[in-house]
Amino acid sequence: MIHHSLEPPERTVNMVNAIINGVPVQVEQGTTILDAGHKVHVKIPTLCKHPDLDATAACGICIVRIKNTPKMLRACCTPIEDGMDITTEDPEIIQVRRSVLELILSKHPNQCLTCGRNQNCELQTLAADFNLVWDGLDNIVPQLPTDTSTLSIKLDPKKCITCGRCIQVCQEIQNVWALSFLQRGIETRIAPAGDINLADSPCVRCGQCSAHCPTGAIVEYDETEAVWSKLLDPHAYCVAQIAPAVRVAIGEAFGFEPGTNLTGKIYAALRRMGFKAVFDTNFGADLTIVEEASEFVERFTKGKSVLPLITSCCPAWVDFMEKFHGDMIPHFSTCKSPHAMVGALAKTYYAQKMKLNPAKIFMVSIMPCTAKKFEICRSKEMQASGFQDVDVSLTTRELARMIKQSGIDFITVPDDQPDHILGAYTGAGTIFGATGGVMEAALRTAYNLITGSNPPRFEFEVVRGLQGVKEGEINIVGTKVRVAVAHGLGNVEYVINKVREAKDKGAEMPYHFIEVMACPGGCVGGGGQPYGVTDVLRKARAKGLYHEDGSGLWRCSHQNPYVQQLYADFLEKPLSHKSESLLHTGYTNRPAYQK
Amino acid sequence: MTHTSVVDDVAVIAKRWNNTRGSLIMALHDLQSRHGYVPRESAMKLAKYMDVPLARIYEVLTFYNYFKLKPPGKHVVSVCMGTACYLKGAPGIYHDITKHLGIKSGETTPNGEFHLQIVRCIGCCGLAPVVTINEQLLAKMNPHDAVEHICQIKEGAEK
Numbered sequence: 001m002i003h004h005s006l007e008p009p010e011r012t013v014n015m016v017n018a019i020i021n022g023v024p025v026q027v028e029q030g031t032t033i034l035d036a037g038h039k040v041h042v043k044i045p046t047l048c049k050h051p052d053l054d055a056t057a058a059c060g061i062c063i064v065r066i067k068n069t070p071k072m073l074r075a076c077c078t079p080i081e082d083g084m085d086i087t088t089e090d091p092e093i094i095q096v097r098r099s100v101l102e103l104i105l106s107k108h109p110n111q112c113l114t115c116g117r118n119q120n121c122e123l124q125t126l127a128a129d130f131n132l133v134w135d136g137l138d139n140i141v142p143q144l145p146t147d148t149s150t151l152s153i154k155l156d157p158k159k160c161i162t163c164g165r166c167i168q169v170c171q172e173i174q175n176v177w178a179l180s181f182l183q184r185g186i187e188t189r190i191a192p193a194g195d196i197n198l199a200d201s202p203c204v205r206c207g208q209c210s211a212h213c214p215t216g217a218i219v220e221y222d223e224t225e226a227v228w229s230k231l232l233d234p235h236a237y238c239v240a241q242i243a244p245a246v247r248v249a250i251g252e253a254f255g256f257e258p259g260t261n262l263t264g265k266i267y268a269a270l271r272r273m274g275f276k277a278v279f280d281t282n283f284g285a286d287l288t289i290v291e292e293a294s295e296f297v298e299r300f301t302k303g304k305s306v307l308p309l310i311t312s313c314c315p316a317w318v319d320f321m322e323k324f325h326g327d328m329i330p331h332f333s334t335c336k337s338p339h340a341m342v343g344a345l346a347k348t349y350y351a352q353k354m355k356l357n358p359a360k361i362f363m364v365s366i367m368p369c370t371a372k373k374f375e376i377c378r379s380k381e382m383q384a385s386g387f388q389d390v391d392v393s394l395t396t397r398e399l400a401r402m403i404k405q406s407g408i409d410f411i412t413v414p415d416d417q418p419d420h421i422l423g424a425y426t427g428a429g430t431i432f433g434a435t436g437g438v439m440e441a442a443l444r445t446a447y448n449l450i451t452g453s454n455p456p457r458f459e460f461e462v463v464r465g466l467q468g469v470k471e472g473e474i475n476i477v478g479t480k481v482r483v484a485v486a487h488g489l490g491n492v493e494y495v496i497n498k499v500r501e502a503k504d505k506g507a508e509m510p511y512h513f514i515e516v517m518a519c520p521g522g523c524v525g526g527g528g529q530p531y532g533v534t535d536v537l538r539k540a541r542a543k544g545l546y547h548e549d550g551s552g553l554w555r556c557s558h559q560n561p562y563v564q565q566l567y568a569d570f571l572e573k574p575l576s577h578k579s580e581s582l583l584h585t586g587y588t589n590r591p592a593y594q595k
Numbered sequence: 596m597t598h599t600s601v602v603d604d605v606a607v608i609a610k611r612w613n614n615t616r617g618s619l620i621m622a623l624h625d626l627q628s629r630h631g632y633v634p635r636e637s638a639m640k641l642a643k644y645m646d647v648p649l650a651r652i653y654e655v656l657t658f659y660n661y662f663k664l665k666p667p668g669k670h671v672v673s674v675c676m677g678t679a680c681y682l683k684g685a686p687g688i689y690h691d692i693t694k695h696l697g698i699k700s701g702e703t704t705p706n707g708e709f710h711l712q713i714v715r716c717i718g719c720c721g722l723a724p725v726v727t728i729n730e731q732l733l734a735k736m737n738p739h740d741a742v743e744h745i746c747q748i749k750e751g752a753e754k
Contacts, residue, residue: 171650180650182657193653194635194664593639593649 018084025080033064033075033086044088045097045126047104048163049076050212051534052173052520056164060100061126064088072096098130104161105132107186108215109141115159116219120531123161123215144189149199151221152373153210153527157189160217166190166209173520175490176320178203190217193593200594202323206316206489206518207370207395207527220370220395220528224402227392230362231274238362239350240270241279241342241422245368245433245523246396248544249537252530253400254410258537259544264415266366269403271416279346280418281365282425284338285432285441287345287566288313289557291583292335292438293445294574296513300481301450306330308484308499308511311438313337315375316518316527318587320489325496326589331514334584338432339365339372340382342422343389344582349570350422358387365393368433368526371518381585395528424562427458427549434542435487435522436463436470439515443474443481444556451477458555464546466521466535469494471511484511488520604629605637609644619647619655623662632663668703668710670748672696673727674741677716680724684737688724689713691738695745708752709745 014029023040032055037044048058055077063072067085072093080086087093105127112118147155162181167190170179178201182191192201210218230236242263251260263280270278296309312318312333321328336344343365347358365372372393376382382389394402403410418424428444431437440460447455455476462472463483468491474481484495498510519525521538524545554560571579608625612618622641626633633656642649656662674680674689689700692711698704700713719725722734726741733744 171648177648177650180654182653184658193649194638 016080016082018080018082018086020086021088027080030079033073033078033080033084033088034062036080037075037088042088044075045129046076047122047126047161047214048165050165050214052212053165053168054172056168058162058164059104061097063093063096065090065093094130098132101127101130101132105139107140107142108161109158110139111159115216116154116222117216117531121215142187142189147191147198148221149197150203150205150374151199152205152370153198153207153218154221155190155198155209155218157191157217159215160190161215162188162190163214165212165214166218169208169212173488173490174204174206174208174518175493176202176204176206179209194595196593196595202592204316204319204323204489204518205371205374205527208519209527210370211519211525211527211529211531211533220397221373222398223373223392223394224398224405227364227394227402230364230391235360236362237277237356237360238275238364239277239279239346240275240364240366241281241284241339241346242266242270242366242399243281243339243368243433243523244285244430244437244545245526245529245541246366246399248433248541249368249524249529250396250400252532252537253397253404256411257540259540259542261544261548262410263548264417265410265413266399267418268413268416269406269408269410270366272408272413273402273406275364277346277350277419277422278416279342279422280425280429281339281342281367282429282432283418283422283560283562284340284342284345285313285429285438286426286557286560286563287341287583288335288338288432289428289438289441289445290563290567291574291579292333293442293449293557295333295335296442296446297449298575300446300512307509308514309333311442311515312585312587313432313438314371314517314519314523315369315378316371317489317492317516319371319374319378319590320492320518321516322587322590323592325492327500328496329587329589331499332587334580334586336381336583336585337372337375338429339367339393340375340389340585341583343376343382344384345422345566347385347387347389348582349566352570353421358385361387362392363390365390366396366399367393368396368523368529369393369519370395370527372528379585379588384582396526397528397530400530420562421565422562424560426554426557426560427552428555428557429560430545430548430552433523433545434464435466435517435520436460436485436515437522437545438517439463439483439485439513441557442513442515443483445558446481447476448556448558450479454556458549463515464542466538468520481513482509482511483513483515485515487517487522489516489518492516605640606644609641613645619645619652620659623652623655627662631667632665635664665703666707669708670729671710671712671727672745673712673714673717674700675715675717675723675725675727676713677720677723679716679720683723685724687738688726688736688741691742692726692745695742708749 016029017026025040027036044062047061049055057074057077062075064075065087144157167179171177247263251262267278299305310331343363346363351358376390428441463485470485486492486495502509524541525538608622612622638652676685703710724736726733726736
């Protein structure tokens with residue numbers, strides 16, 4: 001799925017013919033039985049195999065029978081061969097699959113009703129599909145402690161079925177190496193090196209492990225109770241904001257098509273739940289762009305500080321950079337992430353305008369992200385307002401649950417509006433939620449700052465799409481701006497190393513501007529989004545964002561009249577002293593291991 | 596052993612194995628034979644010098660029974676649980692030793708004197724049941740005699 005190489009290797013395509021359940025199928029050589037099955041509408045059950053990941057053949061649930069071969073083979077890792085006659089379901093196969101499930105359940109706690117994945121669990125679904133009967137099982141659950149040390153994700157190794165998905169994501173896709181398999185056989189468990197807490201490990205809290213876990217072994221650290229209690233507190237003035245990527249994904253929890261934009265319904269639901277004001281992180285994204293594009297133009301045209309400028313809105317990326325690429329700190333934009341900016345302004349600018357006591361404002365961010373839960377208290381700059389700027393950060397999944405608990409009929413509830421003062425936004429703010437979106441938004445405004453007019457064409461196609469690293473050269477009236485966009489932390493090294501090489505040689509920098517998002521696909525594929533993410537979903541969610549951008553009146557962040565008003569009434573100008581103190585932050589080298 | 600010499604050890608070991616593919620296990624063997632176990636500090640240094648994630652090192656260290664993450668006891672008591680020894684009464688021997696020392700297999704007494712472990716066949720089934728204490732092989736053991744041998748070592752230490 002995520003490609004490190006920029007050019008696909010040339011190859012000749014050989015086709016093979018086979019039969020699956022009596023239906024002829026023709027596929028490219030090398031296609032697995034599992035994928036070939038999809039082509040003829042055959043679904044072979046999987047547990048360890050995820051479309052994002054290479055097959056590891058750990059679980060054995062996908063076994064199929066091939067005519068004239070004595071043993072059953074695993075469909076996830078067996079390439080189809082010419083002339084194969086494959087049976088994917090018969091009574092014996094079903095019995096074997098049932099045995100696989102029984103063995104897994106024999107060391108899995110029977111806690112479905114109170115599990116974070118209840119009714120949304122791949123193991124539970126299979127157990128239901130295969131009619132498993134609990135009575136026959138002698139259940140031995142390993143007594144291993146739950147790890148909530150990150151305050152972002154909850155790791156409960158008792159519920160782990162050792163499929164290895166989280167480890168593949170953490171090691172190969174994200175290159176973080178926080179999680180590993182320790183010991184072997186029946187004692188195999190997932191943990192950081194040496195059984196330390198995740199918070200003391202290199203974990204950057206991206207939550208991709210939770211997004212790929214088939215069971216409830218890794219879920220978000222739930223903070224819905226804290227929010228409910230504040231909503232009930234008559235002295236608290238609860239305000240909320242929603243991130244770009246939330247609006248096009250939350251619908252999946254209510255049966256909407258992936259990518260359906262439900263912004264108005266989310267505003268309505270938040271108001272009905274008791275939030276006194278509803279802001280939009282897209283406003284913060286617009287503000288981020290005005291600040292960051294100004295920072296970029298300052299460095300680019302006036303030779304101040306160093307280029308390339310590297311984006312800083314992704315907290316998992318910031319954490320990763322501080323732990324593994326500390327030499328890049330001078331390149332980092334000092335801009336806080338959009339929701340942190342909105343948080344700081346809610347307790348200063350908004351409080352002043354509304355004559356509110358900022359101490360009573362309780363700011364809740366709804367994010368596609370687990371790392372934001374950590375970001376809100378990562379450093380003293382996150383208390384720029386004099387209070388903690390954002391009090392709680394919830395994931396999309398947590399908000400979906402709260403809406404369900406509150407009895408709001410989300411499917412039919414009519415759209416509402418945000419509080420425009422920190423809620424109006426442009427298309428440039430919306431596309432922050434997709435990989436390349438921040439870059440594209442920044443280029444639109446940088447173009448204006450350099451030339452005085454808006455770009456003739458707002459779309460910068462070169463930075464869009466799911467390719468792991470996207471590189472391009474943008475021509476701004478004769479000025480060439482070289483950019484790179486990486487998503488999925490495993491893709492970062494390629495880009496950063498090019499910068500390092502140029503530095504070592506004293507050569508010209510390969511890029512002027514770099515965007516990095518920790519999660520594959522950017523925030524639409526965030527670790528706090530509804531479960532079941534694949535490239536199909538990432539594309540559908542991103543499409544929802546680009547559609548809103550394309551159909552809006554304002555396409556550039558600097559066009560946002562409420563951002564302009566904010567500068568006129570409060571901040572004065574981009575990078576002003578006040579902007580710096582409220583909207584910007586600093587970075588520091590951190591050890592990968594605390595213990 | 597001082598802090599610096601531990602660090603230096605690791606650098607030497609890493610240098611020896613760095614250019615050989617698949618040599619992580621060999622480097623870890625070197626570390627263990629140097630210290631009797633693999634100290635976390637050394638594993639971290641090795642990760643840095645060999646450019647291998649610490650998580651991978653611990654995957655290897657915990658996969659193989661041979662590697663130890665804690666300092667072993669001064670005297671290693673191994674009870675063979677291979678088929679022959681098992682049938683000839685090794686479980687009873689193991690039971691009495693655990694009662695006497697107050698530790699289970701894989702554990703070390705708080706004073707660091709004894710480390711107890713269960714091992715599989717050590718290749719002298721004719722002498723079953725077998726217990727080894729350090730390099731000394733004790734043949735045709737019974738629970739009483741095994742505990743007696745441990746007591747003698749204890750007394751020797753007290754003298």
